[in-house]
Amino acid sequence: MSLSEKIERIDRRVLYALLWVVVLFILLSPVNMPVVIGDLTKEYHRQIEAIPSNAIVVLAFDLGPEGWPELGGMCYGSMQHLFWKIHEKHIKVVMLTYWSTGAALITNCFGGVYGPMDKMGAVYGVDWVNLGYIAAGEVGMSAFATDVWAAKPTDYQGWLVSDASKLPIMQQVRSIKDIYMLISIESGTPGFEEYNRQWWTRKSTLKILVGALGVSIPGYEPYRPARIQSYLGGGRGAAEYILLLGQTDPKILTSQPGKIAVGVTDALSTSHMLVIVFVVIGNIGYFLRLRRKQQ
Amino acid sequence: MIPEWLALTAGAWVGVFLTLAVFSFLYKENPIFRFAEYTFVATGVGYWIAYNLYYCYDLAIGVPGGEAGILGGQWWWIFAFLLGIIYYFVLTKKYFWLYRYSLAVIVGVGTGLTLRTLIQAQFLTLVTSTFMNLAPTDKAGNIIIFNPTSPAGASLINNLLVVVLVVTSVIYFFFTSETKVIKNAGRIGRIALMTAFGAAYGNTIMTRMNLFIGRTQYLLGIGGLAPQDQQIAFVVIGITMIIVLFAYSYLMKKPPEEAPKPSPPPETEAKRPRRKGTST
Numbered sequence: 410m411s412l413s414e415k416i417e418r419i420d421r422r423v424l425y426a427l428l429w430v431v432v433l434f435i436l437l438s439p440v441n442m443p444v445v446i447g448d449l450t451k452e453y454h455r456q457i458e459a460i461p462s463n464a465i466v467v468l469a470f471d472l473g474p475e476g477w478p479e480l481g482g483m484c485y486g487s488m489q490h491l492f493w494k495i496h497e498k499h500i501k502v503v504m505l506t507y508w509s510t511g512a513a514l515i516t517n518c519f520g521g522v523y524g525p526m527d528k529m530g531a532v533y534g535v536d537w538v539n540l541g542y543i544a545a546g547e548v549g550m551s552a553f554a555t556d557v558w559a560a561k562p563t564d565y566q567g568w569l570v571s572d573a574s575k576l577p578i579m580q581q582v583r584s585i586k587d588i589y590m591l592i593s594i595e596s597g598t599p600g601f602e603e604y605n606r607q608w609w610t611r612k613s614t615l616k617i618l619v620g621a622l623g624v625s626i627p628g629y630e631p632y633r634p635a636r637i638q639s640y641l642g643g644g645r646g647a648a649e650y651i652l653l654l655g656q657t658d659p660k661i662l663t664s665q666p667g668k669i670a671v672g673v674t675d676a677l678s679t680s681h682m683l684v685i686v687f688v689v690i691g692n693i694g695y696f697l698r699l700r701r702k703q704q
Numbered sequence: 705m706i707p708e709w710l711a712l713t714a715g716a717w718v719g720v721f722l723t724l725a726v727f728s729f730l731y732k733e734n735p736i737f738r739f740a741e742y743t744f745v746a747t748g749v750g751y752w753i754a755y756n757l758y759y760c761y762d763l764a765i766g767v768p769g770g771e772a773g774i775l776g777g778q779w780w781w782i783f784a785f786l787l788g789i790i791y792y793f794v795l796t797k798k799y800f801w802l803y804r805y806s807l808a809v810i811v812g813v814g815t816g817l818t819l820r821t822l823i824q825a826q827f828l829t830l831v832t833s834t835f836m837n838l839a840p841t842d843k844a845g846n847i848i849i850f851n852p853t854s855p856a857g858a859s860l861i862n863n864l865l866v867v868v869l870v871v872t873s874v875i876y877f878f879f880t881s882e883t884k885v886i887k888n889a890g891r892i893g894r895i896a897l898m899t900a901f902g903a904a905y906g907n908t909i910m911t912r913m914n915l916f917i918g919r920t921q922y923l924l925g926i927g928g929l930a931p932q933d934q935q936i937a938f939v940v941i942g943i944t945m946i947i948v949l950f951a952y953s954y955l956m957k958k959p960p961e962e963a964p965k966p967s968p969p970p971e972t973e974a975k976r977p978r979r980k981g982t983s984t
Contacts, residue, residue, distance in 0.1 A: 571771060
């Protein structure tokens, strides 16, 4: 067997094993490569900072646990950032999800399961509310946009949204017209495209921020900045955002999602380098074989 | 009530086992992987059904004192229940046709809602986002040729690239006439498309790697709920699983097949009666 054939016939399990070794090694002894905070992340941060006083913001966790390693940092960071803004500007935050798997992630996040969530004295039902899961995807979004109370009569713990004594915040949230900004952290469908069709068309001044998997990012680029004000892309975006928030409060860096998001960057860079090496070796084998055939 | 430490320890061991069970597929298809796969699917479906039933109950039956649902006086939800129930006729052969009414409503509502806004929300946005300003200026009114501090921001070079690459990519799909200009423009378009696919592929790799690294972090106890238990479970279950997989692989190895014995040639060959009119 010639060298080119040997290269092309490397057992895929050898490549998997190599990848494991590299990732395990770098996670156990991180080199802390520098992370430059990109323009999109800065803009995402700036948009949240610029939310006017008393504005209503929807924070949607449209993801499942499978997306958590990549999006967990964005979810945790965005929620913490919004709690800071509740304290500073008295904004109102409505949390919800169109993914059944997202409901537990919301409660875990503000419940402190993933790390301490500093609510800065925000009162549930007055400053923020968790509506939990809303079924039916795009149809559910359409219903929510026209009549919030009809689409989701109760919050995540069964309290009536129409009960002004328990959830006074919901007296101000009746339709999409009342909402200033949507922050959608998502790992698929339903996600931005459905919000775009059902929410934006009913309120064209709606500000939209998106946190998405790296694989979805190329599809969002044409919508920026006309529709999406900014987005965080993949694990890299999450790491940048957590580092940016860490400048305000370093505690966020020690939270579980914070550690995951920042710790992933070294491993991501090295594993990508390994993939590039694999691609180069594969191509060398291919061209060597091609050359031998021609001879 | 289960004590918290027990729940966390059990969760860590189950989590590590299932993670390694799924990773075992990288070695080869095996029963441990299949167990994890079926567990995942079953748990996911159960979770999804429970959540949706709860939502339906809240919305359609309603909460005492609430305005929504049948309890709130909205009797028309009965029709929704009927449509939901007849959906299950998909499981019968005799009344299968009834299920089509539910399906028709779902498809009709979905299509109607989507088409209503598709052109405005997506098609027009994508078209207008290619209308670029070819003379972007800074605050002082100078044209920005390229901005090194914001390489992806608006600049003459970037905007020009968008316009040229969009036009040439569209020309690549223009098959009506083949002049030299169209052919060369199409070639540039093809390069643009390939570059876009490459970028998309790179992002796909990033996502997959992130998932893999996320699970590896969990195995190493970085960012888990019970880091020490996760680390111990990783070592114990990892070693056990490697031994089991090699043993399984060894046991399942097929013995070399014996060479088939040469069968004696048939004495007479059966002749098939030839049909009339067929050629020989």
